[in-house]
C-alpha cells in the first residue's frame with residue numbers, strides 16, 4: 001500500500017508549473033533516490049509559503065516512485081494542510097492512515113512543518129488531535145506547541161500545554177524550560193516565567209538567555225538587568241544574546257554605571273564576543289540613549305562590521321542630543337554606503353525635521369524608497385506634520401496607509417488633532433477606531449478623554465469610562481488623572497472627586513488635576529483644603545505645577561490674601577523657585593482685583609526678567625479696568641518679547657478699541673499680520689443627541705441656521721425690553737453701533753445657546769463649551785437669557801465655568 005494518499009482532486013501538474021519549482025525532469029532524471037529525497041525535502045522545508053509547490057513535488061514523488069518515503073510524505077501533507085484553511089479530525093487521521101507505524105517523531109515533523117509555515121492554529125489543532133489519541137508528546141513537541149500558543153496569544157492553551165508537560169514529566173528538560181519561560185514572557189507574566197526558572201533542576205546558558213531576553217523584549221528592563229546580575233553570580237559565562245539584552249536594557253533604564261560595568265565585561269571576554277556585531281550595536285544603542293555621544297562614537301568607530309541597527313542607534317543618539325545636522329550626515333553616509341535603511345531609520349530622521357520643507361523633502365524620500373506604506377513610518381510622518389500644524393497633510397498620510405492595524409498611527413492622529421485644537425475630529429476618529437473593532441490603549445484613551453475635556457462632552461467621556469470598566473482596562477496614574485481632568489473640565493466636579501478618591505495611588509500630578517478642577521469650578525475653598533491635605537496628611541511634596549493649580553484657584557475666587565500665603569510658602573517651606581507661570585498667576589490675581597499698581601510693583605520686584613505670560617496677565621487686567629496708560633506700557637514690553645500668541649494682540653486692540661483709537665487698532669492688526677499670526681477663530685460646541693455641534697462666529701453653515709437667527713432676534717427683543725444695551729466697545733471694527741450690536745449677537749457662544757434652546761427639552765440645562773474666553777457682552781447676554789427663559793446655562797470657556805441662573809453668574813462677574 002502506498003504511503004502517500006493521493007491528494008483529493010489533484011490535477012496533473014502542468015509542465016510549466018514543474019519547471020517553475022526548479023525540479024525539472026532534466027535535473028531529476030539521472031538522480032539517485034537518496035539525492036532526490038534530500039533535494040525535494042529541502043525544497044519543501046525552504047519554501048513554506050508557495051501553495052503550488054506541494055503539487056509540483058507531489059508529481060515528482062509519484063513519477064519516481066517515492067511514495068514510501070515517510071519524511072517526504074509528512075512534509076507534503078503539511079504543505080497541503082498549511083495551504084488549506086481548516087482541517088478536521090478525520091482528515092488529520094487520514095494523513096496517517098498510510099503510515100505503517102506513525103510515532104511521535106512523525107507527529108513532531110508535522111507540527112513543526114505547520115508552525116514553520118505560519119499555520120500556528122493548525123499546529124494547535126493537530127496537537128489536540130495528537131494527544132487525544134494514544135500519543136504522548138516528548139521534549140521536542142512541547143516547545144513547538146508553546147511557541148504556537150504565544151503566537152496566537154492563547155494563554156488558556158499555553159497553560160493546558162504546561163500542565164500536560166508537567167504530567168508527562170517533561171518540565172525538567174532544558175528545551176521545555178526555555179520554551180515555557182519565553183511563552184510566559186510573551187504573555188507578559190514575568191512572575192510565572194520566574195517561577196518556571198526557579199523550579200528548573202538545571203540552568204544552562206539557554207535558560208538564562210530566555211529569561212533575560214524575554215524580560216528585555218517585553219519592556220521589563222529592571223527584571224532583565226536583575227536576572228543578568230544573578231546569572232553572573234551563578235558563575236555562568238554570559239552569552240552574546242544575554243549581553244546584548246542586558247546592555248540595551250541598561251540604555252533604556254538610563255543605568256549608566258551598570259551599563260559601563262557590562263561594557264568592561266565585554267572587553268574582557270573572548271574575541272568572538274568582543275567583536276560581535278549585535279553586542280557592539282547594543283553598546284552603541286545604550287550610549288546613544290544615555291546621550292553619551294563620545295562613547296557611542298568610540299564603539300562605532302572600533303567596529304569592523306556594522307549593521308543597520310548600529311547606524312540607526314547612532315542616528316537616534318545624534319537626534320536625541322539635538323545634533324540634527326550630524327544625524328542628516330550619517331543618514332547620507334548610509335545611502336552612500338548603500339546600506340539598507342529601515343522603517344526605524346525614517347521614524348528617527350522624521351523627528352529631526354525642524355521646519356516643514358525639510359519634513360516634506362524627507363516624505364518624498366520615504367515614498368521613493370517604498371516606506372510610506374509601513375505603519376510605523378506613517379505614524380512618524382503624521383507626528384511630523386501635526387507638529388508643524390499641517391493637520392490636513394497628516395490626515396492624508398493616515399488615509400493613504402494601506403493598513404491601520406497598529407495603534408501608533410491612530411494615536412498620532414488623535415493626539416495630533418487634540419494638540420492642534422480639533423477635538424471634534426479627534427473624537428470622530430476615536431469612534432471610527434472602535435467601530436473598526438480595534439482595541440484602544442492607554443495613550444488612545446488619554447487622547448480621547450482630553451478631546452472630551454476640550455469639548456465639554458461629559459456624556460462621551462462617561463461612555464469611555466464605561467468602556468474602560470467593562471473591558472477591565474487597568475486605570476493607572478496617567479489614565480486616572482485624565483479622567484479627573486476630563487470630568488472637572490466638563491463641570492462634573494463631584495464625579496471627578498469620586499474618581500480621585502477611588503484611586504489607590506496618586507502622584508502630585510493627580511492631586512494638581514483635582515485642585516485645579518475645584519478651582520475652575522468656582523470652589524477655591526475645596527481646592528485649598530485639598531492642597532493642605534496633600535502636604536500635611538499625605539506628605540506629598542508639591543511641585544511648581546501644584547502651586548499653579550492652587551494659585552489659579554485663588555485667582556478664580558479673587559482670594560488675594562490666600563494667594564500671597566501660598567506664593568510665599570513656595571520658597572520658604574519647599575525651596576521651590578517660582579517660575580513664570582506662578583508669577584503670571586499672581587499678576588493676574590492682583591490685576592483682576594483692581595490692584596494694578598501693586599501688580600506692577602510685584603513685576604518690578606521679580607528676580608528674573610518677566611516674560612510674555614506675566615506682561616500678558618497685566619495687559620488683560622488693564623483691559624478689564626480700562627487703564628490705557630499702564631496697558632500701553634505692558635503691551636510695549638510684551639511685544640518687545642515677540643509673543644506668538646495672537647490672543648495678546650487681540651487684548652491690546654480691544655483696549656484701543658474701547659477708547660475709540662481706531663488708528664492704533666489698525667496698527668496692532670498690522671503687527672499681527674506682519675508676524676504671520678492669526679487670531680484663533682472662536683468656536684463653541686454643544687453636545688446633543690450623541691453628536692457634537694460646532695459653531696463659528698457668524699456661522700451660516702448649520703442646517704438650522706435660519707431658526708437659530710430667528711431665535712436670537714426674538715431673544716434680542718426681550719433682552720432690550722429688559723434694559724440690555726450691547727457693549728459695542730468690544731467690537732474691533734470701526735463701524736456704527738447698530739452694526740456692532742449685530743456682530744456681537746452672532747458670536748459663536750450665542751449661536752450655540754440659541755441652538756440648544758431650540759433643540760433641548762424645556763427645563764433641561766443648556767451646556768456650551770467655548771475654546772476662547774467668553775466676551776463681556778456675551779456674558780451679560782447669557783445672564784439675561786437665563787432670566788428670560790428660566791433655564792440654567794452652563795458655559796465653559798478657556799478659563800473657567802460660568803453657571804448662569806436667574807440673571808446671575810457663579811463667577812460673580814469675576815473672570
Ligand code: ZN
Nearest residue numbers: 747775777778
Ligand atoms: Zn461674545
Ligand code: ZN
Nearest residue numbers: 802809811813
Ligand atoms: Zn460668569
